[in-house]
Amino acid sequence: MATRVFSDEELEALRSFPAIGKDELIRYFTLTPAE
Template structure:
C-alpha cells in the first residue's frame, strides 16, 4: 500500500499555481558553471579544502 505524498488540500494548492513555460524550466533548472563545479567535488576534495583552511 502506498501512502499519499500530499493531502487533498495541498494538491488543490499546487493545482492553483500558474503553468511554467519551457524557457522558465530551462532557466531555473539548468545548472550554472558554479553548480557543476560544486557537484563534481568529492567528499575527499571537501575534507582536503576544510583541512587546508583550518575550518572546524
C-alpha cells in the first residue's frame, strides 16, 4: 500500500527552481579576497 509523503503543493515546490533575488545571486557569485 502506497502512502503520500508530500502534498501536491510540496511536490510542485520541490520540482521547480527556487526564486532567487538579484542580491542573492551577486553575493553567491562574487569572489572574496581569499578566493
